Amino acid sequence: xxxxxxxxxxxxxxxxxxxxxxxxxxxxxxxxxxxxxxxxxxxxxxxxxxxxxxxxxxxxxxxxxxxxxxxxxxxxxxxxxxxxxxxxxxxxxxxxxxxxxxxxxxxxxxxxxxxxxxxxxxxxxxxxxxxxxxxxxxxxxxxxxxxxxxxxxxxxxxxxxxxxxxxxxxxxxxxxx
Amino acid sequence: xxxxxxxxxxxxxxxxxxxxxxxxxxxxxxxxxxxxxxxxxxxxxxxxxxxxxxxxxxxxxxxxxxxxxxxxxxxxxxxxxxxxxxxxxxxxxxxxxxxxxxxxxxxxxxxxxxxxxxxxxxxxxxxxxxxxxxxxxxxxxxxxxxxxxxxxxxxx
Numbered sequence: 001x002x003x004x005x006x007x008x009x010x011x012x013x014x015x016x017x018x019x020x021x022x023x024x025x026x027x028x029x030x031x032x033x034x035x036x037x038x039x040x041x042x043x044x045x046x047x048x049x050x051x052x053x054x055x056x057x058x059x060x061x062x063x064x065x066x067x068x069x070x071x072x073x074x075x076x077x078x079x080x081x082x083x084x085x086x087x088x089x090x091x092x093x094x095x096x097x098x099x100x101x102x103x104x105x106x107x108x109x110x111x112x113x114x115x116x117x118x119x120x121x122x123x124x125x126x127x128x129x130x131x132x133x134x135x136x137x138x139x140x141x142x143x144x145x146x147x148x149x150x151x152x153x154x155x156x157x158x159x160x161x162x163x164x165x166x167x168x169x170x171x172x173x174x175x176x177x
Numbered sequence: 178x179x180x181x182x183x184x185x186x187x188x189x190x191x192x193x194x195x196x197x198x199x200x201x202x203x204x205x206x207x208x209x210x211x212x213x214x215x216x217x218x219x220x221x222x223x224x225x226x227x228x229x230x231x232x233x234x235x236x237x238x239x240x241x242x243x244x245x246x247x248x249x250x251x252x253x254x255x256x257x258x259x260x261x262x263x264x265x266x267x268x269x270x271x272x273x274x275x276x277x278x279x280x281x282x283x284x285x286x287x288x289x290x291x292x293x294x295x296x297x298x299x300x301x302x303x304x305x306x307x308x309x310x311x312x313x314x315x316x317x318x319x320x321x322x323x324x325x326x327x328x329x330x331x332x333x
Contacts, residue, residue, distance in 0.1 A: 159266070
């Protein structure tokens with residue numbers, strides 16, 4: 001993959017950039033949110049909708065909907081499970097694990113030898129540690145991960161959690177909240 | 178972080194479960210949700226406001242795909258335990274850092290850095306390295322295997 005990430009062509013469009021900036025922290029909770037945003041940007045409601053539709057089709061928006069906070073709902077335990085998977089097998093393994101209902105993220109990342117040998121990252125939320133560990137067991141025994149070197153990194157303290165803000169960083173800096 | 182899990186009504190549960198993706202792209206999106214839930218449009222908006230104030234809903238809107246817009250990476254440092262909080266505060270200072278967690282591991286501080294481009298990202302990592310005196314693991318996402326349909330909540 002290209003590590004010198006070049007902006008997606010859709011983002012060279014100034015209106016799209018301003019639109020993402022306007023919505024990345026959430027739609028306003030008013031009856032006509034798209035009209036509200038359109039007014040801010042000086043475009044029509046239908047144009048806001050069409051642009052969001054297109055950004056979603058192009059994969060820049062991954063999903064649109066309610067974003068929940070797991071912890072507030074009682075999902076207290078969060079284990080990042082890291083695996084050392086043979087390079088020629090990582091794609092198939094990643095697709096398999098990413099489709100498990102309790103896996104909430106599944107990414108391939110580079111190894112950094114000798115310090116860091118793991119190349120596949122999965123996130124598992126649970127009500128407590130035992131539930132997370134039971135799910136890791138399930139991956140080991142029925143998810144085809146038997147014998148695969150892995151570690152479970154439980155989260156302890158959260159020092160900061162914000163939605164990612166890609167678009168505001170190239171305009172004047174703001175302190176994040 | 179120690180608030181007990183909220184007791185949610187069946188309607189609130191459905192609102193959280195069924196609308197994490199496919200949010201209506203039409204002029205009155207909450208009206209369309211209201212029809213599916215059998216409540217009024219204003220009740221949908223009020224319930225979402227309530228859930229947001231209670232900290233259950235972070236926001237309603239788009240989840241952007243990492244790396245399609247700018248550059249981002251997952252980074253980690255192994256902070257000596259006596260310095261962990263100081264290092265964590267140093268890392269959280271950067272507006273480019275949006276998640277910062279302590280995890281149980283030799284690498285005990287994990288954070289996500291997001292920037293408009295890889296050069297900017299590299300500067301932030303170098304700065305953290307210089308100020309903390311710690312090596313920073315830089316683990317950018319290479320491939321995403323997860324189809325994000327939101328989080329399947331299990332109420333039982």
